[in-house]
Amino acid sequence: MFGLDKKDTSLLIIVAIITLLAPFILNPFPEGSAMAQFNAGYPDLMQRFVIFGIFAVGFNILFGLTGYLSFGHAAFLGVGSYACVWMFKLLGYNILPGILLSLVVSGIFALGIGYVSLRRSGIYFSILTLAFAQMSFALAYSVLSNPKFNLTNGETGLQVYTDDPQVLMGPNSPTVPNLFGLEMNATYKLELGPWLFQFNAGYYFCAIVMLLVVYLAIRIFRSPFGLMLRAVKSNQQRMGYTGLNTRPYTLAAFVISGMYAGLAGGLMASMDPLAGAERMQWTASGEVVLMTILGGAGTLIGPILGAGFIKYFENIFSKINDNVLHQWFAFMPDWMENAMVFIVHPFIGKGWHLTLGLLFMLVVIFLPGGLVEGGQKLMRWIRGDRRKKKAAEKAKSTTTTEPAE
Amino acid sequence: MSRSNVTRRGVLKTGAVTGAGVALPTIFTASSAAAFTNEPTGSSVTLGFNVPQTGPYADEGADELRAYELAVEHLNGEGDGGMLSTFSSKALQGNGINGKKVEYVTGDTQTKSDAARASAKSMIEKDGAIMITGGSSSGVAIAVQGLCQEAGVIFMAGLTHSNDTTGKDKKANGFRHFFNGYMSGAALAPVLAANYGNDRKAYHLTADYTWGWTQQESIAAATEALGWETVNNVLTPLAATDFSSYIAPVLNSGADVLVLNHYGGNMVNSLTNAVQFGLRDKMVDGKQFEIVVPLYSRLMARGAGENVKGIFGSTNWHWSLTDEGSKAFVKSFGTKYGFPPSQAAHTCYVQTLLYADAVTRAGSFNPCAVEEALVGGDSSLPGISSEANRGFLFDGLGNGQTLYRADDHQCFKDVLVVRGKENPTSEFDLLEVVEVTPVAQVWYEPDHPMFAGGNLGECNPGA
Numbered sequence: 051m052f053g054l055d056k057k058d059t060s061l062l063i064i065v066a067i068i069t070l071l072a073p074f075i076l077n078p079f080p081e082g083s084a085m086a087q088f089n090a091g092y093p094d095l096m097q098r099f100v101i102f103g104i105f106a107v108g109f110n111i112l113f114g115l116t117g118y119l120s121f122g123h124a125a126f127l128g129v130g131s132y133a134c135v136w137m138f139k140l141l142g143y144n145i146l147p148g149i150l151l152s153l154v155v156s157g158i159f160a161l162g163i164g165y166v167s168l169r170r171s172g173i174y175f176s177i178l179t180l181a182f183a184q185m186s187f188a189l190a191y192s193v194l195s196n197p198k199f200n201l202t203n204g205e206t207g208l209q210v211y212t213d214d215p216q217v218l219m220g221p222n223s224p225t226v227p228n229l230f231g232l233e234m235n236a237t238y239k240l241e242l243g244p245w246l247f248q249f250n251a252g253y254y255f256c257a258i259v260m261l262l263v264v265y266l267a268i269r270i271f272r273s274p275f276g277l278m279l280r281a282v283k284s285n286q287q288r289m290g291y292t293g294l295n296t297r298p299y300t301l302a303a304f305v306i307s308g309m310y311a312g313l314a315g316g317l318m319a320s321m322d323p324l325a326g327a328e329r330m331q332w333t334a335s336g337e338v339v340l341m342t343i344l345g346g347a348g349t350l351i352g353p354i355l356g357a358g359f360i361k362y363f364e365n366i367f368s369k370i371n372d373n374v375l376h377q378w379f380a381f382m383p384d385w386m387e388n389a390m391v392f393i394v395h396p397f398i399g400k401g402w403h404l405t406l407g408l409l410f411m412l413v414v415i416f417l418p419g420g421l422v423e424g425g426q427k428l429m430r431w432i433r434g435d436r437r438k439k440k441a442a443e444k445a446k447s448t449t450t451t452e453p454a455e
Numbered sequence: 456m457s458r459s460n461v462t463r464r465g466v467l468k469t470g471a472v473t474g475a476g477v478a479l480p481t482i483f484t485a486s487s488a489a490a491f492t493n494e495p496t497g498s499s500v501t502l503g504f505n506v507p508q509t510g511p512y513a514d515e516g517a518d519e520l521r522a523y524e525l526a527v528e529h530l531n532g533e534g535d536g537g538m539l540s541t542f543s544s545k546a547l548q549g550n551g552i553n554g555k556k557v558e559y560v561t562g563d564t565q566t567k568s569d570a571a572r573a574s575a576k577s578m579i580e581k582d583g584a585i586m587i588t589g590g591s592s593s594g595v596a597i598a599v600q601g602l603c604q605e606a607g608v609i610f611m612a613g614l615t616h617s618n619d620t621t622g623k624d625k626k627a628n629g630f631r632h633f634f635n636g637y638m639s640g641a642a643l644a645p646v647l648a649a650n651y652g653n654d655r656k657a658y659h660l661t662a663d664y665t666w667g668w669t670q671q672e673s674i675a676a677a678t679e680a681l682g683w684e685t686v687n688n689v690l691t692p693l694a695a696t697d698f699s700s701y702i703a704p705v706l707n708s709g710a711d712v713l714v715l716n717h718y719g720g721n722m723v724n725s726l727t728n729a730v731q732f733g734l735r736d737k738m739v740d741g742k743q744f745e746i747v748v749p750l751y752s753r754l755m756a757r758g759a760g761e762n763v764k765g766i767f768g769s770t771n772w773h774w775s776l777t778d779e780g781s782k783a784f785v786k787s788f789g790t791k792y793g794f795p796p797s798q799a800a801h802t803c804y805v806q807t808l809l810y811a812d813a814v815t816r817a818g819s820f821n822p823c824a825v826e827e828a829l830v831g832g833d834s835s836l837p838g839i840s841s842e843a844n845r846g847f848l849f850d851g852l853g854n855g856q857t858l859y860r861a862d863d864h865q866c867f868k869d870v871l872v873v874r875g876k877e878n879p880t881s882e883f884d885l886l887e888v889v890e891v892t893p894v895a896q897v898w899y900e901p902d903h904p905m906f907a908g909g910n911l912g913e914c915n916p917g918a
Contacts, residue, residue: 092581205568206619207594
């Protein structure tokens with residue numbers, strides 16, 4: 051289907067089903083129960099899952115295929131966000147012009163940065179991209195945000211004001227980001243007994259965009275172009291010796307990957323019309339590297355898993371406070387309760403980085419292929435187990451056929 | 456084999472989806488048409504406390520959270536009731552808000568706009584918070600205030616001192632009790648002129664975001680009106696931890712006053728650097744070199760230690776005040792935590808009480824009704840003749856008579872000018888109140904140039 055082989059089609063279909071049913075899957079616990087703390091099925095976080103999924107899938111096209119480790123991808127995300135918010139300010143709240151401009155601007159940005167950075171490879175390439183990203187951050191944070199010439203609004207973040215031009219806005223246009231009138235923050239709430247499921251227009255828009263770009267990524271992975279990128283990863287020197295100029299290929303991969311990041315930035319701004327400089331900082335660039343490696347670099351689904359994993363920790367674990375802990379351990383005697391809270395305390399709330407770091411170490415040490423490898427191992431184990439059981443049963447039946455009289 | 460497996464799963468999933476789709480219309484519970492976002496329907500109501508737990512303002516954030524927990528206790532009728540008994544409005548009975556028990560969720564703003572909005576969004580969407588409050592940075596306050604306006608919940612700003620919060624970025628759903636840069640300038644400048652003379656050359660180091668910009672503008676304008684000259688203004692990043700490279704140029708600039716438009720951890724570091732460079736022992740043209748910190752707090756003074764002695768600044772509130780409200784608050788805070796509250800804790804506590812009181816008087820959690828109760832009154836401050844002098848007048852919350860002004864949702868009250876104590880008697884007794892500047896001196900019209908350009912808009916009740 052769609053020019054994919056059967057395995058990729060089923061992968062795409064599985065991803066589609068999971069993303070479309072995410073409001074159910076992510077809200078397994080009833081409202082008001084103690085476990086509701088771990089529900090992730092609210093619009094903001096679901097949007098983040100798919101947007102950072104797009105970001106990581108794009109990053110993986112560069113890192114997973116060519117092996118070039120960019121440490122400055124957040125710059126494209128940030129540029130995309132700013133472009134999108136500026137469209138909101140100038141034209142109006144329809145998200146299409148904003149997202150288109152974020153694609154164009156991030157593409158141009160990536161072309162410029164890639165043209166310079168790709169002259170080097172390995173660690174030097176990483177450092178160059180990091181330097182560019184930090185420069186963009188500094189520009190956005192302070193240089194381009196003084197009261198006289200305010201392009202980015204610095205620390206506060208660029209946002210839309212009621213006195214902005216917004217030339218395409220009619221008197222009855224919605225005053226929140228929308229797609230031809232469909233408001234991105236419109237949420238349909240479904241109450242099923244004690245459960246509450248939220249279906250958000252913005253989430254489904256992002257999810258559809260993600261399915262499209264995942265499809266595109268699969269096509270790139272399976273194309274001759276993708277093969278060429280893999281060849282760059284395995285031995286670029288040898289390709290050079292055979293007379294092949296690899297730079298146009300790596301540059302194309304860099305630009306595509308930058309545009310994925312720009313798209314993610316545009317979507318972020320469309321879901322929440324504010325662009326802050328922090329999303330260009332090096333920590334944000336490092337985060338996408340973590341996502342990709344955690345999920346499985348070079349795999350199709352891995353980066354999305356990694357993105358979901360990290361965002362879940364960032365948003366759910368960071369909100370558990372001591373009060374919640376005391377509720378959990380309330381069944382214990384007082385001294386034990388306090389001791390447990392004392393032990394768990396460093397790993398929750400603002401300590402979520404610590405938990406994530408530990409998990410990241412475990413994954414990298416025991417599952418170098420990321421969560422995808424973990425999944426594969428699990429499947430193999432289950433299948434192997436079943437096969438063994440079958441074999442054992444067969445053996446049993448053959449042995450028991452002989453009566454012991 | 457693997458293919459058939461996947462297909463089977465696909466079939467199962469498709470079956471499940473179709474099943475759910477068919478079953479969906481039959482199991483619609485009458486989803487109650489809520490009149491506004493997160494209308495509380497049960498026996499409790501959830502407030503969202505969004506404070507910095509990491510970053511340069513983490514100390515303030517921790518103290519804010521303590522104050523919120525105390526306020527929730529008092530609202531629910533536990534503890535000694537704190538300022539509930541001294542508050543001029545007697546609507547609060549200690550039985551929750553409108554009879555609903557107060558519960559709360561917390562989040563970390565990280566002093567970053569993006570993170571703060573994500574945290575506030577999850578409180579609104581996931582936890583059903585009806586009101587968001589907190590924050591120790593104006594950048595964050597403005598970002599979250601915009602979010603609350605869009606989402607249709609009330610935002611009670613915590614510590615935010617930028618003119619823009621109730622100036623060009625003001626929103627109908629946002630309210631500020633804290634004072635602002637303009638008020639600091641108006642209160643501080645006369646005291647500075649009286650102590651340091653009228654011909655001084657000031658060098659500003661300014662945190663590079665909305666608060667720093669507007670405070671610098673305000674202080675420069677107020678001091679220049681009294682004859683001072685502003686030599687230079689250098690912007691420093693909020694995330695900076697070492698200010699040596701910014702301090703060194705001050706030595707050769709010819710300036711004789713250094714104004715540190717820094718707060719929290721920033722101010723602790725920049726002041727320490729400045730003292731290490733020997734600025735306070737320096738003489739310029741026969742005048743003693745002086746340092747001024749326009750926005751002061753006890754937490755900062757504690758962080759900077761010895762270095763704050765004799766340094767002037769302004770503050771919203773100080774625990775050594777002796778009115779009934781302040782005494783009650785300091786007593787119950789001290790009983791619970793063992794040390795006096797900071798100004799950040801005070802403003803957050805007061806904001807929570809003011810919100811609860813407004814809801815109770817309005818008899819509804821609807822943001823529009825709350826706005827009406829919080830600023831809609833006709834009372835006015837005595838002694839100020841102005842069209843804009845109307846709103847909700849209250850007393851007994853530690854700042855004397857205070858007006859929540861209707862035109863921009865800003866509180867007007869007396870401002871304290873303080874100085875680092877030379878001989879502190881305890882580790883908390885670090886600041887002394889030099890002057891209580893009357894509210895008339897810090898009053899401004901809503902269309903003052905430093906605040907112009909904004910638009911409150913309409914209150915938004917959301918869904």
